[in-house]
Amino acid sequence: MKNITRTVWILSFVSLFTDMASEMLYPIMPIYLKTIGFSIVLIGILEGVAEAVAGLSKGYFGKLSDNSGKRVPFVQIGYCLSAISKPMMAIFIFPLWIFLARTIDRIGKGIRTGARDAILSDEARPETKGKVFGFHRSMDTLGAVLGPLLALLYLYFYPEDYKTLFYIAFFPGVLAILVSFLLKDNRNSISKKNTSTSFFASFHYWKNSPVLYRKVVIGLLAFALFNSSDVFLLLKAKQSGLSDTYVIGLYIFYNLIYALFALPIGIMADKIGLKKTFVIGLCLFAFVYLGMGFSTNRNTLIGLFSLYGIYAAATEGIAKALISNSIDKKDTATAIGTYAGFQSICAMLASSLAGLIWYQFGASETFIVTGIATIFILIYFVFWVNPRVVNLEKKKNSE
Template identity: 60%
Template structure:
């Protein structure tokens, strides 16, 4: 029975995400250090990441819509992971700002290329009763890579201090392994949409889906996007703990520990979501988030941050994969990549707003107000979603 719940395609896509995330997260703690070593200012690093994230967000909507229109999935996934893999060594080949911008943007466009199509493939491999565990298992394997990657980078830098460039070439290895694994999968042929060849398609065409989508999709997306506008970068959590007196080693250890909690609880959360409903598990996740952020507003001792990090890992496991599973249940199967791509495009923009808002509140009123605002926003979304039908599943009109 379990083999039916987790098909060969789900396993392959999950292992691909594991390798790809090892490659990406291997560079996560190194990237700002490397950029500063080649002359990038903090402001320039911020602009670089802002442009890269915007490119990723908008391209998710574009390529998700294109995948649905053409009826193709696997080419988008393969090219997406290939671009991400190739971008790693490109970053280390030259230090010219324009070159670094280009390489980083290629990486993020690769993410945009693959996200909607890959999630649609996962959705096709599940039923409304098994969506939670399928998406949860995928998130679990993906996040496991976020534990292995930084761990390898820390071990490498321990023996090779400040030798950053070789890591970019090493990261290419798991990245290209991810691409090679995808060639054992075969495309499930689907007919292109009837309107695919009749109308012109532009970069922002995915925005039309907002009007075309089911009302339930829009109601759910409004709540999730409002929450995203207050869910700032994890950088602020690390900064708060740093200001509380935690040293760098302790902070990096907490980051890896958070990813371990996230990785090992995502699949169980998915199983619970299938049994008890997406809404209840997502609700619990928002509750964990509120506790973490309201807790961060207070002055805490070192051991108390460990408790908050455990709750934060449970929050991520109860929301990220679950949100996509919930959306895929509500939208039409032929629109899955568009629905998820459109949501994640808006979510990327909302996340940028969240980080800017958090930075502004921090500067004007201090960290306590920043975290209280985010905690209260999560509680507000819980109230909003209380009126959303937990049994809502797409019905053909």
């Protein structure tokens, strides 16, 4: 495919295998946690704390990658940690151990995120970043289709044997590590800087970052503050009377839609603009969450999960492409790591808040609050992030 380099293909397959392992467990995670004694509030706190602890490291490791002039070692170590965390979840069921295993998985993501996305950014031009990031997201999400399918097949023959799935998930994680050894650092892409790296590099970079970057990230973080874990969508489906098998099938369907639309939407974003595409995605998200708040009908849930897949395709890769076009190339890993780190903190608050609202007021109120908040964030992007500024920055970066 044009503009999709060998490096992008390799990274995409690494992500595919890793997501296959992670998403094999994701739809059954809340069910498994409830069977070992976790309450809905504790599930929300687990998801949030794991993201936040790891999130603080993302800016640090992104800056470390930029300063060292290396990308690949961070990618390899990050994926390795995520792989070994899978069987840890099944070895012991003590809450502290579960928190440790989940945090190791998220720290692995923190180590690799900035470096991996910087490689993707370096492999694209400003006018093709939507396509490159969209292709990577498409392959990544294909793993999120294959993983739950394997889980569904296993549970068909061995109902409620959730623990064994955590051991099975270790194998695609190993495949991801092996494929990552095909990657090589591009010596000409970044230069080594002999400067120290603070653990709080995110805060230092934020102070000196471009105005456009701060405007974009403020909007993204406001959205992250209300965008709780997808676990709550699955719990809503379960609460609506769907079986475990149907819930997993619905999650597979959502990821299939995501995988199918990520690349074409990325190509569309390069043509109509990254911000416009992202705003469309926010509109879909608000509609889905408001719909989840007011409906429990099975057919309606299927339609909403379809739209949720299109929303994800229009926002996740597009957001990173938008960020990478708003900063200097030499700071790509730092900028994306900084955003990812702050996003993780917001995710902790979002998931914890969603769990508390659900516990105190119910599922419907949880989704309605998020839907209404997203409408205000959408307005911010429409009127505050100037597309002319984005285009000017793209032109500046391409020169």
